[in-house]
Amino acid sequence: MNELERLTPQQFELFQEFIYSRCGIKIDLSKITLVSNRIRRRLQPSNCEDFDAYYRFIRSKAGKSELVEFFNAITTNETSFFRTASNFAWLKNEYLPQLLREKSEGKRSPVLRIWSAACSSGEEPYSIAMCLSEEARIVREWDVQIVGTDISETSLGRAREAVYTERTMQELDSNRISKHFSEESSNQYRLRPAIARMVSFSNHNLMEPFPAKPFDCIWIRNVLIYFDRVSKAKVIENLVQSLVSGGYLVVGPSEGIYDMLGMLQKRNTFLYQKQ
Incomplete structure (x- = not known):
């Protein structure tokens, strides 16, 4: 050789x-x-x-x-829209109603900050944006701030371009495709500006604290599987520091961190809350 x-x-x-x-x-x-x-x-x-x-x-x-x-x-890793449907079902059917209820009761202001950590080419934060856009009261009355970060500038460039192939869109139904995308060419779809504008992107290394205001909800999925336990512990420390009190951490099914989240309250198999 x-x-x-x-x-x-x-x-x-x-x-x-x-x-x-x-x-x-x-x-x-x-x-x-x-x-x-x-x-x-x-x-x-x-x-x-x-x-x-x-x-x-x-x-x-x-x-x-x-x-x-x-x-x-x-x-660089591959991802797709609405990967692990149960996470997005929680977001749409449980979390958003909870936020609206808390606002109506005067328990919170209409500001929502969500961080998609290690977002690759943007499918996850854009999926989150689609869910939020489908709740009219959130769109009309709330200041929604969705941030996607990744260590790869190439991936972030693709995320900002917001052009995708059918391979990453297999979990999208025809209604969401027609509503949120315009077909540019065969097997090329561009995300419509209304969704693209909801997400901002920046470069970030998970091993470092994220210099931003705390978030109400952080998504970290399908990335920590590549880290050893020492590195996972550092990433978790940084993520928890970036959560507001009462904020949620959404984790992937194969992260290997479930026994390392004792500082958070477990709500279900993928959801943890900061007290």
Whole structure:
């Protein structure tokens, strides 16, 4: 095998430790081919002749700008609209009625802040926006602030562009597709501005505190599976700090953090509340 076809175990370990130190993601040796392929694509744009030269480059001062592209290549994951339908059923059928009831009773102001953490290319926060847009009183009377963050600028670029293929839209019914999307070409759909405007995006590393006002609800799904327990604990600490008292944390089914959320009140298998 050509030496540039795949990282050696020793080279993989160097990149593995570097990725972990920067963003808390522990990549298993079983992913060596995937990681090799993604790094190889960055060699020519970086003027690096091999993996060793690229490793030295991204660790150098001169390679600081390449780090964005490196993490884009390593961390990009696939997602879809309305993934795990039960989470959105809770949002639409339980959480929004609760908010409206609390407002009518004078227990809260009509401001709602939701953070979609590690949002990839935007399908999750846009799904949240669709749910909120379908509740007329929320649209008319509330200041809704939905924030999507990710460590990958490439993913955030796709989120801001808001153009999607049918593959990510399989959980959308025909009514939502016709209402919220315009077909641009075969298998290309653009999200309508009314929904796109409801979400703002920014770059953020989950291992760092998020410098923003606290949120009423935070979604963290299908990402912590890639973190080890030490990193998960740090991410959870940062997320809980960003929740208001009484705020909700929505977690994915495979995060592996259920025994690490003792500081929150468990409401169901995916929902935890800060007291």
